[in-house]
Amino acid sequence: MKLLSAYSITVFAAMAAAKLQITLPNTHTExxxxxxxxxxxxxxxxxxxxxxxxxxxxxxxxxxxxTVTTIAEKIPASSMQSYFNVPNNLKSSKNYSIKLVDDNGEEYYGQTFRLNGGKDTGSKKEQTRTTKPNVASNKEVLQDRASSDSPNVQAAKDSKSSPATSAATSAVDSKAMHKNTGTANAAACASSNLAVFAAMVAAGAMF
Incomplete structure (x- = not known):
């Protein structure tokens, strides 16, 4: 025969002579x-x-x-029932019980029962987990930026080198022009000298 605990004997004895008797929850309640x-x-x-x-x-x-919490106060005994919205933060245990205390300070205990507490929704490790940066993606962004900057860089290079290049080109063109002009003048001078010489020869023949 299973022996009753001292607590159970006290509860049953109190229930037998009690002015108030808790009927629910009981040992079959969950x-x-x-x-x-x-x-x-x-x-x-x-x-x-x-x-x-x-x-x-x-x-x-x-x-x-x-005592875990006070469920209610100043409840008329004549109502013979009350309700409790069970919080999610209570732990699971098979050793919960209800206690009634009247306005004279007399205490009345119910039977022990099971309560299934709230479950953990996630670990702090999962909640604080960070995501590593996408190195490949960042590399692609840098390459795209470099490609988009290339025309501007080339334009800047062209703009920077244009004055010197233009000046050099102008100098070469001017030198070539002077050379051509000198050649033309020399040819004209030679032609003029030949004409003078021919005139002198003709004049000598006449004399």
Whole structure:
């Protein structure tokens, strides 16, 4: 025969003589994080006028549970139920329980039950992971920029060298012009001298 824990014996004894008896959740209950769950109890005639606070308990040792959060306060015992929107940040455990406290300070405990807590949505390592730069892509961008700059660079080179080139070309053309002019003048002079010489010969023959 399975032995009951000291906590369970205390709970069942308290339930038998209690003015308030928690009926839900119980040992067959399983809460899910993010869901709306019900809390129910029975109240005797003498406790119906009491105002209750409702607490959620949990602990690794079912005989020594700690308060996790206060679910509600100043709830009329006569309502005999309340609701709890289970947060996503609660851990999973099979040792959750409900405690009712009336306005006289009397405490009433429910049975332990399981609660399935929220799941981790991702590690910090994944969230902080950075992406390495695309070296090939950056290289292509630099090549494109160099190609687009080439016409401008060539134009700048042409513009920079044009005055010197033009000056050199002009100097060569001028020298050639002077040479041609000198040759023409020499030819004309020679032709004139021949004409004079011929005239002198003709004149001598006459005398």
């Amino acid at each position: 809460w899910e994080s993010g869901s709306m769950e019900s809390i129910k109890w029975k109240a005797t005639d003498e406790s119906r006028n009491a105002l209750l606070s409702i607490e959620l308990l949990e602990g690794s040792d079912p005989n020594n549970l700690n």
